[in-house]
Amino acid sequence: MMFMRRDFAVEVVGSYDAPSVLDVGCGSGRVAENLIDAGAGQYTGVDFSEPMLELASERLRRFGDRVRLETGDFLEADLGGPYDVVVALGFFDYIENPVPFVTRMRELCKGSVVASFPEWTWVKGPLRKIRYEVLADCPIFNYTSRELELMFQAAGFKQVSCTERNGGILLRADV
Numbered sequence: 195m196m197f198m199r200r201d202f203a204v205e206v207v208g209s210y211d212a213p214s215v216l217d218v219g220c221g222s223g224r225v226a227e228n229l230i231d232a233g234a235g236q237y238t239g240v241d242f243s244e245p246m247l248e249l250a251s252e253r254l255r256r257f258g259d260r261v262r263l264e265t266g267d268f269l270e271a272d273l274g275g276p277y278d279v280v281v282a283l284g285f286f287d288y289i290e291n292p293v294p295f296v297t298r299m300r301e302l303c304k305g306s307v308v309a310s311f312p313e314w315t316w317v318k319g320p321l322r323k324i325r326y327e328v329l330a331d332c333p334i335f336n337y338t339s340r341e342l343e344l345m346f347q348a349a350g351f352k353q354v355s356c357t358e359r360n361g362g363i364l365l366r367a368d369v
């Protein structure tokens with residue numbers, strides 16, 4: 195799933211000409227390198243974890259001022275924009291109420307959103323819940339493609355498509 199979602203984001207970024215890219219919950223910047231190599235003209239990563247952003251800063255130093263890293267909560271940080279592509283990979287897995295995040299993504303996006311979600315299935319769902327919530331004390335939230343389509347449409351995206359793969363959902367939403 196990790197590589198599939200990265201490849202999916204790379205494909206969308208590559209379909210624009212030197213796009214501005216916002217990476218929501220960019221973490222240590224692993225995906226960032228690929229997005230910049232795929233042609234991102236300007237890359238902004240936001241994350242509220244300082245240690246993660248320090249790693250990202252090291253990793254992305256060679257790209258100079260094409261990269262901007264912001265420490266803070268995505269819902270509150272001053273991020274400028276709007277951006278051609280907004281990427282949120284692995285971000286929604288731990289978000290209890292996704293609606294404000296989707297709304298903010300719409301405000302900050304003038305092209306496409308690419309996001310990954312853990313899918314709810316009756317086989318994997320309960321196991322995932324046990325693994326994360328009971329064993330790791332970490333809640334995880336699951337989605338269906340239909341719910342996601344309705345949520346992104348309600349936020350103002352005109353075209354929403356979901357692809358189900360390996361227990362996850364890859365979503366592309368266009369304004």
Ligand SMILES: C[S@@+](CC[C@H](N)C(=O)[O-])C[C@H]1O[C@@H](n2cnc3c(N)ncnc32)[C@H](O)[C@@H]1O
Nearest residue numbers: 219220221241242243246266267268283284285
């Ligand atoms: C599972 S990691 C995914 C990292 C990266 N996108 C990737 O695919 O490798 C989720 C990241 O989102 C960040 N995060 C979660 N909620 C956030 C919020 N409200 N604002 C900013 N960052 C957030 C976490 O600190 C974490 O680094």
